[in-house]
Amino acid sequence: MTTVTNLGFPRIGPRRELKHALEAYWRGEHDASQLQATARELRRRHWQLQRDAGADVVPCNDFSLYDHVLDTAFLFDAIPERYRPLVEADPLAGYFALARGVQRDGLDLHALEMTKWFDTNYHYLVPELHAGQSFRLRGDKPVAAFLEAQAQGFPARPVLLGPVSFLLLSKTMDGSDRLALLDRLLPTYAELLGRLKAAGAEWVQVDEPCLALDLDDDDHAAYRRAYQALAAADRPHLLLATYFGALAGNLALAAGLPIDGLHIDLVRAPEQLDAVLDSLDDSRVLSLGLVDGRNVWRSDLDRALKTLRRAHERIGGRRLQIAPSCSLLHVPVDAAVEAALPADIRSWLAFATQKIGELRTLADAAKGLVQAFDTLDAARELWQARRRSPRVHRPEVAERLATLNASSLARQAAYPQRRQAQRQRFGLPAFPTTTIGSFPQTHEVREARARYRSGKLPQADYDAFLAAETERCVRFQEEIGLDVLVHGEFERNDMVEYFGEQLDGFAFTRLGWVQSYGSRCVKPPIIVGDVRRPAPMTVRWSRHAQALTPRPMKGMLTGPVTMLQWSFVRDDQPRSATCRQIALALRDEVLDLEAAGIGIIQIDEPALREGLPLRRKDWEAYLGWAVECFRLTASGVRDETQIHTHMCYSEFNDIIEAVAAMDADVISIETSRSRMELLDAFVRFRYPNEIGPGVYDIHSPRVPDAGEMVDLLQKAVAVLKPEQLWVNPDCGLKTRGWPEVRAALTAMVEAARRMRTGMAAKV
Secondary structure (H helix, E strand, C coil): CCEECCCCCCCCCCCCHHHHHHHHHHCCCCCHHHHHHHHHHHHHHHHHHHHHHCCCCEEECCCCCCCHHHHHHHHCCCCCHHHHHHHHHCHHHHHHHHHHCEEECCEEECCCCEEECCCCCCEEECCEECCCCCCCCCCCHHHHHHHHHHHCCCCEEEEEECHHHHHHCCEECCCCCHHHHHHHHHHHHHHHHHHHHHHCCCEEEEECHHHHCCCCHHHHHHHHHHHHHHHCCCCCEEEEECCCCCCHHHHHHHHHCCCCEEEEECCCCHHHHHHHHHHCCCCCEEEEEEECCCCCECCCHHHHHHHHHHHHHHHCHHHEEEEECCCHHHCCCCHHHCCCCCHHHHHCECCHHHHHHHHHHHHHHHCCCHHHHHHHHHHHHHHHHHHHCCCCCCHHHHHHHHCCCHHHHCCCCCHHHHHHHHHHHHCCCCCCECCCCECCCCHHHHHHHHHHHCCCCCHHHHHHHHHHHHHHHHHHHHHHCCCCECCECCCCCCCCHHHHCCCEEEECCCCCCEEEECCEEECCCEEEEEEECCCCCCHHHHHHHHCCCCCCEEEEEECHHHHHHCCECCCCCCHHHHHHHHHHHHHHHHHHHHHCCCCEEEEECCCCCCCCCCCHHHHHHHHHHHHHHHHHHHCCCCCCCEEEEEECCCCCHHHHHHHHHCCCCEEEECCCCCCCHHHHHHHHHCCCCEEEEECCCCCCCCCCCHHHHHHHHHHHHCCCCHHHECEECCCCCCCCCHHHHHHHHHHHHHHHHHHHHHHHHHC
């Protein structure tokens, strides 16, 4: 009998219950027991949802209060020494200090570096290791989660991040080899597996997502050493879970490991099934990832059933499991609650709960149950209705894209000539200061927006409120001495949602939340059809803000690749085609901003790096169309109009040539958590344009002083020319509070002044 399983479930709750509990705890309004009670209730409800939807076995230990990679580091006591006193005094406070930093009672600790989880919009905390690192079990979280599920009557399979992926996703602070720590780590994994077996676990899911990457001989050797060691342990059966792509050149490695089962992603890599079937011996369980764990569309169940039957014919149902392609962490909880969506669009969607229901239908159909075929018939009609819908295709969009040519992708002059024109126009000082765009979205701002959307606040009153908030923000920036201002974005809810709401081709949920990191949740738009811009989107408030000040005011847009990456994208055409449609719509907005007198326009592309395919052979094609889409958005402006872009935590070494090919006049990047390490890529390549390396980590509540920022800027000056450098925070300030923003930006302006004074003294 084919078993329906799941690799992981969303943690945050259908209504962001975990977010609210975390933030209440951080504010001191709830104690640890209240936070843990919310977490227990969410786990219970999530297990019940999965069982009710048709899962035979549910995952456990997939739940985290912040991040599963951080959980793994904490579990194995991979805790940097600077945090250890706090961890020993209060483990929960220490855990959150690792995630968020802390600045109180004489403590001033930076948070761990944060980066993207493969090519998703989820962020994980990067463990810090060193040569000779010791490991030990700290607590029993995986065992406790398993016992909790068992006590409530849920057949459960514990989930662990595998030892090799854990090391490959970590960083060593002394430059030593991460994999050299494997032999020190493995006994702790073996001890944990032994405890899980003693607790009654029959199977453990061991996630090794790095098997979807290009690996070298040393990596392969590490995998063999790791699983040979674990095979000798007294342990449950091990299901090795791979996802986000094909095993490809790692297939022989994975198939040869002494494991009891293998999960493969047949959504991202359907072509690998036959090769896997040929490689797997007769004793192994095979888990088929048949429904998309990263998108929200109903599955083509006919195709999935054919795949399941093909595998069934080869190895029989006893050795088969079916599951989503990856953890359902990346999709919302339940589409059934989205009553405000048009009925046809809602009928096309499958969130986490519905995806498990699809798997139940497939398993029942494979058994020949009559009711499953009725469900298949209904699903087939809905799937086909979406493709026939007039919501999907707009001929005028295709016609306009067909008129584009090479001249649509290039600025009028090269950067050196543009730079001269821009300096003459703006007259900015050395080390010009600015912010990335958003300012704090206070309770008052969110409440006014909610009242306006519910019809309780009239349009005129809401506009007056936004105008007052914008003017207050502009005056604050003038007061502290920022050189290039922003309007604060008080009218915006989310940097993607705000634009999508004004573009044709997008749909929006009410409770379609997914976790980005920690308590940070986003509600991705759903791209249902061809994209076009009916009217200007940002001109009104940018023009209003510029009229308040003689200083340059940046227009703020989200770039086409980020709009694509941070939305749930239609799956009936190439992603590149959808991205070009978005770029063309944004190009119209850029030109309208310029015509309204906005001389500096920032087109944010924080997701450019995360969209990079996991296999190097696919990079060139992706970077080609991604860069083209940015240039299509930006290239229509005059030379004296300055184009900025912004990118989030990313490793730039491999894509620096593509970043330069975007030809933005100024790029700002997040570098404060890495202490300017990310600038190495811009040094090796000798980045030609201007750059703002972030000097203030906005993902943490701690406030750096001017001296700390000067130290970071001096590191930047050591590798880049002073005339290239801007001074800015790492990212937008939306999630921060006004007191810390005021203190941090005042210190940032002071740091820039000190740098100017120091540069003048050298002349």
